Amino acid sequence: MKQGNIVNLGRAFAECAAFRARCQSLLAKLRDGYLLLEPIFGADHRVIDARYLETNPAFERTTGLRSADLLGKCLSEVLPNLEQRWLDLLDTVVRTEEPQTLESYNHNTGRFYESICFPFENGLIVGFLRDVTERKRMEEELQASELRYRTVVEDETETISRFLPDGTYTFVNEVYCRVFGKTAEELIGQKWWPVAFPDDLAEIQSKLDAMSPANPVAVIENRVILANGEVRWMQFVNRNFYDQNGKLLETQAVGRDVTERRNAEEATRHYARRLLEQEEDLRREIASELHDEIGRELAVLSMELTMLKAFPPERLRERYQLTLEGALDKVSTINQSLRGLMGKLRPPVLEDFGLVSAVRWYANMVAKRCGLALELALEEIPRPSHDKELALYRIFQEALHNVEKHARATRVAVSVARDRGTIVLSLSDNGAGFDRQAVSSRQQLSNWGLTIMQERARAIGARFDIQTAPGQGTLVLVELEEEV
Template sequence: AAVENPAARVEEAPRRRAMTAAERDAETDAHYRIISELTSDVVYAYDVAPDGRVTSKWQVGGIDGLAGQSGQSDAPLAWLTQIHPDDVPILESRDQRLRLGIPSTDEFRLLSADGRVRWLRVYSRPERGTSGEVVRVVGAAKEITQDKRWEEALADSESKLQATSRTARVGYWEHFPDDNRTVCSPVLWRIWGLRPGRAGPTGKVFLDMIHPDDRPRIAAAYEDPVPNCRHEYRVLRPDGSVRYVFEDLSADFDEHGRARRLFGVTQDITERKRAEQALRDSELRYHAIVEDQTELIRRCTPDGVRTFVNEAYCQYYGVPREQLIGRPVGSELSDSEAALRQAIIRRIGPKNPIEENLHRVIGHDGKVSWQQWTERAVFDDDGRMVEIQGVGRDVTATKEAEEMLAEAKDAAELASAAKSRFLAAASHDLRQPLQALAMFVNVLSERDLDDKAKQLINRISDCSDALERLLGSLLDISKLDAGLFVPQRRDFNLGAVLERLCSEIRPLAEEKGLRLNMVPCALLVDSDPGLLDRLLRNLLTNAVRHTETGKILVGCRRAGANVRVEIWDTGVGIPNDQLDMIFD
């Protein structure tokens, strides 16, 4: 019997019926809906009629809610009418691309009913019919408002970073050793003196720009980097100039410990370096000048602790510099003198920025000296006192000279007083020879002599009278200096004294062709008439003697409770350099 083959009994599988276009669309829509349920994006589809009209097919998601509408609007594509006015051209350009069958990805803003602005990113893909025309558009939309805010914050932060970098002359860079690639900021290009480009110079080019004296050190730092490595070096620009930079270097390492990325910030510190060098040069010049001074120069803190003394200071006190720096002002003196110095330092401040003092100093060895010190406060830009500078000089020799001069003056005054007392006591003896001479001349004038002899006797008599008046004045001054002459004050008519003097001296003036006039005066004054007579007589005689032509006028003026007698003449006058001496 024939054996039946089981495989021959395999039943023929039923054939699958071809799907219609409507069924295919429904299946595609179902697939899109499933996808939309698995994502946060909004998925939508709409049909495009031959005349360009659009009919919403379906939409899954809450875009309408973003626009301030319900999620299940009667017009699912109504959210497209909420496009921000400034973004309408984006939507129009998108529609044109879709009609041409070109997929489009766009970003634009929606204005919700409550005034809020939301950002959307929309992906649109056109589908063509059997004739090749676009019959449907399927797309997805996603809210990217938060992403946009992050982008704006990042851009703002980047802008501020760039501004800060430009202001502070700080550049940042990255270097990838594997492909020898460098990326750097525009500021770093300017620091290097290179024209900005998309990529930075290679590692070799960069190392070649480092000053030869700094190159080995920096190359070693890049070869074996450590986190947060900081160093300074010099850059040789293509134009030959040198810039000083400060660099903060870091690195990322792979699993084998090799640096896969070097990165850091570089700051141009040339101006700071120049300022530091200028300050060092200034300090050197200052110290050179100060050390050459013979004056004692000292600087201290506001609380009186020394921070600097010059060599002259150390030599003067015989104390090494290291024993003075950091010690209170006056530590090299006796306790009492040190306390005095500290009291002076405490008085220095904003209200008393400068003080000069002269005092006697007694050192530990008992040596006595005199010092003249000028203390001056130093303030910073905020007006705070940061230092006190003192300059002192030894004035012992000057003080000793002043004391000797004072002693000599006292001795001279004593001698002058003794001379005045002698002249006052001997006035009678000094006048006696003159009185005898006047008597002998008077006897001779009474004899019968010829005219020539009489003329000679008259001249002798005039000279004798003048000598007696001069001696009388000297003796009166001596009496005044010795305190032996007491003015005899009384009330008298000043006009009478002036008239008598003018009548006596007028003949002398007329002999020289001068006019002597007097303004009448009827005032009573309280004075010594004898002394006043002698004083005015000297002034009138002097006016006649030193006036060659013109006139002499005598008068008096009231000056409050006093009277001022004035004598005017047309003579040569008194030289200006002798006025103070005459009217002392």
């Protein structure tokens, strides 16, 4: 061999040694365990064992096995209880020349490991061993959490569904499927909507269209047609989820059957309407009795006292003159009070001249009695039907009564106007105001007046609203569409 070739060969061996040293250094620094195996084949050319050729420090730390006790030995010697699946894994690597992965649990260390084996040159096999215990525990915790969540969801009596912006379902719970007669397989990845009652569609769409990143929740109550054809009232709490740019990602809808509650509310409204009807009948009867009986007697008494005053016996003139005048004044006062009471019970001005005149009369009477500064803005309006006109007047009357009784106000403003085919009645004061939610939660008699006003408005198809806060006064607003 020529001297130049010897030098080149020496240089090549040196480079190989340096490369091997670098590889050994790299393997020594790896956090994953490394081993090099020589497969041993049986008569059928399948892998039946393997011999340890090389390991790194991380392998020793991971398995607790010392390299000095492994190198040159077979797997079966070191691990006499080796599972067949490990030999099958090595055989698959040799036959397919593709990497293979296997997860296992080591009872000696109490740890989970992921093993990845690669085919190497000269028929050898390289293996890497990674401790995945923490990952496995996190996965198990996640699976347990998902199981708990799914158990909670499936045990719910409420329907739960999630869907994409195009309506494609991503999740439905068992209750949802049971209520609407579908299976999860029929719905997930598909587009389908429960059959809503036709009369409710416009309101549903309006509330859904109003949802936005600033207003991501919409509570909608509507009727749905169940799988068995039954119509039920359901309340759906719809929540949209948006990304940071305001793009809609997904919607979750949680629904519950509120049919019983709606029926109870309707029964309560029916009861309230019946009470109002009976109240009006009673008012009419009492007003009639006052007018026909007591009013007539007072009129006769007033006439007799007037005649006695005009033609008294000479001997009684001086003695009873002042007494007669006082009696006449008292009769006049009683008569005025009686007229005011009859006006409250059944205002003749409402019957004869309509809502605007009745509002003006009653507002002036209360303002004068209570010393309130009164602002009136009353437009002439077409008279609605008797029932609607009476309901509007009673709402106004109750609102003004509340001002007189509770508000401690010094000013009240009353308005009757027309706005694009709608009669608008409003009453505002500068009084104490109140916390409406707190009043509603206490269920006191003071809340009955609010309930009656709401039910009167509901009975005639009017919109009722009250705006108030402690120290901010109160505004009562009623809007009624004009009759065509």
